[in-house]
Amino acid sequence: xxxxxxxxxxxxxxxxxxxxxxxxxxxxxxxxxxxxxxxxxxxxxxxxxxxxxxxxxxxxxxxxxxxxxxxxxxxxxxxxxxxxxxxxxxxxxxxxxxxxxxxxxxxxxxxxxxxxxxxxxxxxxxxxxxxxxxxxxxxxxxxxxxxxxxxxxxxxxxxxxxxxxxxxxxxxxxxxxxxxxxxxxxxxxxxxxxxxxxxxxxxxxxxxxxxxxxxxxxxxxxxxxxxxxxxxxxxxxxxxxxxxxxxxxxxxxxxxxxxxxxxxxxxxxxxxxxxxxxxxxxxxxxxxxxxxxxxxxxxxxxxxxxxxxxxxxxxxxxxxxxxxxxxxxxxxxxxxxxxxxxxxxxxxxxxxxxxxxxxxxxxxxxxxxxxxxxxxxxxxxxxxxxxxxxxxxxxxxxxxxxxxxxxxxxxxxxxxxxxxxxxxxxxxxxxxxxxxxxxxxxxxxxxxxxxxxxxxxxxxxxxxxxxxxxxxxxxxxxxxxxxxxx
Amino acid sequence: xxxxxxxxxxxxxxxxxxxxxxxxxxxxxxxxxxxxxxxxxxxxxxxxxxxxxxxxxxxxxxxxxxxxxxxxxxxxxxxxxxxxxxxxxxxxxxxxxxxxxxxxxxxxxxxxxxxxxxxxxxxxxxxxxxxxxxxxxxxxxxxxxxxxxxxxxxxxxxxxxxxxxxxxxxxxxxxxxxxxxxxxxxxxxxxxxxxxxxxxxxxxxxxxxxxxxxxxxxxxxxxxxxxxxxxxxxxxxxxxxxxxxxxxxxxxxxxxxxxxxxxxxxxxxxxxxxxxxxxxxxxxxxxxxxxxxxxxxxxxxxxxxxxxxxxxxxxxxxxxxxxxxxxxxxxxxxxxxxxxxxxxxxxxxxxxxxxxxxxxxxxxxxxxxxxxxxxxxxxxxxxxxxxxxxxxxxxxxxxxxxxxxxxxxxxxxxxxxxxxxxxxxxxxxxxxxxxxxxxxxxxxxxxxxxxxxxxxxxxxxxxxxxxxxx
Numbered sequence: 001x002x003x004x005x006x007x008x009x010x011x012x013x014x015x016x017x018x019x020x021x022x023x024x025x026x027x028x029x030x031x032x033x034x035x036x037x038x039x040x041x042x043x044x045x046x047x048x049x050x051x052x053x054x055x056x057x058x059x060x061x062x063x064x065x066x067x068x069x070x071x072x073x074x075x076x077x078x079x080x081x082x083x084x085x086x087x088x089x090x091x092x093x094x095x096x097x098x099x100x101x102x103x104x105x106x107x108x109x110x111x112x113x114x115x116x117x118x119x120x121x122x123x124x125x126x127x128x129x130x131x132x133x134x135x136x137x138x139x140x141x142x143x144x145x146x147x148x149x150x151x152x153x154x155x156x157x158x159x160x161x162x163x164x165x166x167x168x169x170x171x172x173x174x175x176x177x178x179x180x181x182x183x184x185x186x187x188x189x190x191x192x193x194x195x196x197x198x199x200x201x202x203x204x205x206x207x208x209x210x211x212x213x214x215x216x217x218x219x220x221x222x223x224x225x226x227x228x229x230x231x232x233x234x235x236x237x238x239x240x241x242x243x244x245x246x247x248x249x250x251x252x253x254x255x256x257x258x259x260x261x262x263x264x265x266x267x268x269x270x271x272x273x274x275x276x277x278x279x280x281x282x283x284x285x286x287x288x289x290x291x292x293x294x295x296x297x298x299x300x301x302x303x304x305x306x307x308x309x310x311x312x313x314x315x316x317x318x319x320x321x322x323x324x325x326x327x328x329x330x331x332x333x334x335x336x337x338x339x340x341x342x343x344x345x346x347x348x349x350x351x352x353x354x355x356x357x358x359x360x361x362x363x364x365x366x367x368x369x370x371x372x373x374x375x376x377x378x379x380x381x382x383x384x385x386x387x388x389x390x391x392x393x394x395x396x397x398x399x400x401x402x403x404x405x406x407x408x409x410x411x412x413x414x415x416x417x418x419x420x421x422x423x424x425x426x427x428x429x430x431x432x433x434x435x436x437x438x439x440x441x442x443x444x445x446x447x448x449x450x451x452x453x454x455x456x457x458x459x460x461x462x463x464x465x466x467x468x469x470x471x472x473x474x475x476x477x478x479x480x481x482x483x484x485x486x
Numbered sequence: 487x488x489x490x491x492x493x494x495x496x497x498x499x500x501x502x503x504x505x506x507x508x509x510x511x512x513x514x515x516x517x518x519x520x521x522x523x524x525x526x527x528x529x530x531x532x533x534x535x536x537x538x539x540x541x542x543x544x545x546x547x548x549x550x551x552x553x554x555x556x557x558x559x560x561x562x563x564x565x566x567x568x569x570x571x572x573x574x575x576x577x578x579x580x581x582x583x584x585x586x587x588x589x590x591x592x593x594x595x596x597x598x599x600x601x602x603x604x605x606x607x608x609x610x611x612x613x614x615x616x617x618x619x620x621x622x623x624x625x626x627x628x629x630x631x632x633x634x635x636x637x638x639x640x641x642x643x644x645x646x647x648x649x650x651x652x653x654x655x656x657x658x659x660x661x662x663x664x665x666x667x668x669x670x671x672x673x674x675x676x677x678x679x680x681x682x683x684x685x686x687x688x689x690x691x692x693x694x695x696x697x698x699x700x701x702x703x704x705x706x707x708x709x710x711x712x713x714x715x716x717x718x719x720x721x722x723x724x725x726x727x728x729x730x731x732x733x734x735x736x737x738x739x740x741x742x743x744x745x746x747x748x749x750x751x752x753x754x755x756x757x758x759x760x761x762x763x764x765x766x767x768x769x770x771x772x773x774x775x776x777x778x779x780x781x782x783x784x785x786x787x788x789x790x791x792x793x794x795x796x797x798x799x800x801x802x803x804x805x806x807x808x809x810x811x812x813x814x815x816x817x818x819x820x821x822x823x824x825x826x827x828x829x830x831x832x833x834x835x836x837x838x839x840x841x842x843x844x845x846x847x848x849x850x851x852x853x854x855x856x857x858x859x860x861x862x863x864x865x866x867x868x869x870x871x872x873x874x875x876x877x878x879x880x881x882x883x884x885x886x887x888x889x890x891x892x893x894x895x896x897x898x899x900x901x902x903x904x905x906x907x908x909x910x911x912x913x914x915x916x917x918x919x920x921x922x923x924x925x926x927x928x929x930x931x932x933x934x935x936x937x938x939x940x941x942x943x944x945x946x947x948x949x950x951x952x953x954x955x956x
Contacts (some may be wrong), residue, residue: 006748044540060768063596063597063598064595064596064597064598065569065596065597065599066569066596066849067570067592067593067595067596068569068570068571068573068592068848068849069571069572069573069588069592069894070573070574070847071574071577072555072558072570072573072575072578073576076573079534082547083549084548084549084550084551085545085549085550085551086550086551087550087551087553087554087555088552088553088554089554090554090555090556091556091557091575091576097771101554103553104553105553107551107553107630118874140595144595146556149928155578159914160770161769163770165768185648199768199769199890201769206769206770206774206890206891207891208890210890216507247895247918249738249916249918249952249954250738250954250955251738251954251955251956257740263753270549270827272953278941280544280653280655281653282655282690282698282700284697284698285699293716308657314794331618344818348591360554360556362550362552375947392537396885396886397884397885398884399883399884399885399897400883401700401883402695403655403690403697403698403699403700404698404699404700404733404913405697405915406883406896406897406899406913407883408884408886408896408897408916409884410884410885410895411886418664427888427891427893428886428887428888428891428893428895429886429895429918430886430895430896430897430913430916430918431886431899431916432883432884432898432914432916433914434914463853468652477761480914480915480916480919480955480956481916482886482896482915482916482918482952483895483897483918483952483954484895484918486738486739486740486952
């Protein structure tokens, strides 16, 4: 496990070299493709080259069930004419196919020809996910050793753990973005994810739980996150659920545990602040910049700069630098998550949030790592403040209706709070609230800010991107809990 | 994000006929042969080639036109009981040679799995694809101008339908066309072409409290001529949005719940998921040990049917080359059987039900084709009319289901029913229960059938569920 890779291979420079050497994509080719893209009079064009190498190991019943892997590569060409987008892509990086994709995207316009793009110029970006030990260079035997450690730890946690599934997923993505405004950006984007799923069986009662993590890093992830601790956490949740009582139904105070509850921010405010919805005035946050949209205790940021974070990016998929953006400060809405089209509409700089799933997709405003800053209270004070309510600790996901702001999140580990004490675990339960309403009911914020370990994926209009979430312990004075006990 | 209709799209410059299929089959057969030469005991190769074309407009202006053709190849290698899955989109001979070598090498990472492998020779088969009417070559002739026009008509109809419609999330036309070819080392080699098109719209209204109330509608079919008119789609989207104006929470209590087909489809999908052979051998479904038992209302009939002519989920053969067929999942309330692919069948000592789903990027998994919750005798009006005080559910949010235990808890929206009439709109509530109780409490099943999507379910009524709000 201690071979020393040539780290140069894992950098933006390597991304540029890969496309140049393997596919002969140099400045001249970029210029000529942009020229074709603008040949019918578009206002702007960009090229997004992607080379993605993925592999995964699926482990079940104490055996490697399947080893998977593959490479996808391609080019997406976007041409803008006003607010209209023409988009085409190809997996074939031959010059003829790339030119054809550019010509197809160009058809969004029929104004005749344009003067053509400026030459592209390199810009050096930050390096927020320097990998110490690329997993892709590590032998499968070493990965298997980690997987087996997780499997054993989960089984050893409790005799009721009868099945353990472990997966190790890694990806190395090289991207190159060239724009008709002369920007050229390259990036190397690693991703590692380790997942453990446990089934606890007691008599006829079966409970399943999952835990996992990862981020934009290599095998060094496991130094701070030994596979045993991830496995024990999954096993602990499954065993805890065996004692679960029916969850309450109705409008109750809810204490959100630090970390994963950041899902609430992602759903309650994050999506609603994506600038495309606000440009179209289809979000319940439209026209509300400068207004109080949350309790004064809430400061919410979207931060692409966290080292090695799952949602972290050096540059976004339009070639703009990823950055830290304050969305809500002391409860007041500061601004939106911008991509190029929306930034132009609002007359602001792009905020580095133009992201896409792959070269087959055009970019949209998306979140990176979204979290709430720490407050003053201790977690104990917060729980003690609740007479009867719910303490929500782990989640499987959430969803929001952008237009009316109603959002849900699904609690996989939650407990009753009775007279200021955490008591019984509850069965899986859904919570529903309304973005601005729920955030106005944040009455206490803990000092224990925690970033959830990297395992979240965000879906929008059929496109998935990796994201991060985080939050300190927070009290929401009222939210509708979807249990069965009245 | 908000729920939206499935995006469909695509363009066929050359069409997907015999010539295109032969080219793909040649590549697939060559890859399969190479894998055997490189040491694979068995192999199968799935090749997909297709085009996508979609147009979205919003407030009469073009937002996006996406047009592309693409192809991909997935290879499964079984080497002495060890399995690997590999995928690529680079079809150049040199790249494929390297790809096959890597794939065979990758299998050595896996452990020997007795249940792994292809179906047995002699099990393979295919329905006559031409007779199933899965591909509409005419779709290719719809150009960007026509697509924009269809989308504009749809959105305009929504605005025209009701003055309270104040904004649009967009309207669109999309199509996909393509070929799927499967070849394996035990002699199976077949293909079929498929197409799908859709027209959709999402619009919104403002209510007095300043909240926006949105909803959508869409039409989808394999054949262009069978799409509903764009005007009809726009009007339905508008009707669904304006009926939400003024939506409010209701007090928490247990009531009868009538499920609109848009959401009863979700119920059908959850039941089919619980009947998946993967959850059976993983002991992770609430249907475990219940085969053959009458566990649901006699009104529950759930079927998976790959053989229906021209429907969205129809397929001549499954992801492993087994002939498409019809399987009962629930018959008159009895849980008949699990859905199985070859692997899960071998793991559980059963026979495959020909339900292997497969994409080029992964291994075969258990999936449904056309999943049908069969219609009953009651009209939707009769069902609503039977409820004195209850909830008409039109929208579900979130993923709060636990298929292992059957616990169901989701965000919900809809309309309240009083004395058999739909009255005021309801939002920001949860609806909860346990799937075992819910299927036992299925009291009425509607006669309404809509084949827009591969999962088809009518209006249904469940006697009692918890609705939590205030």
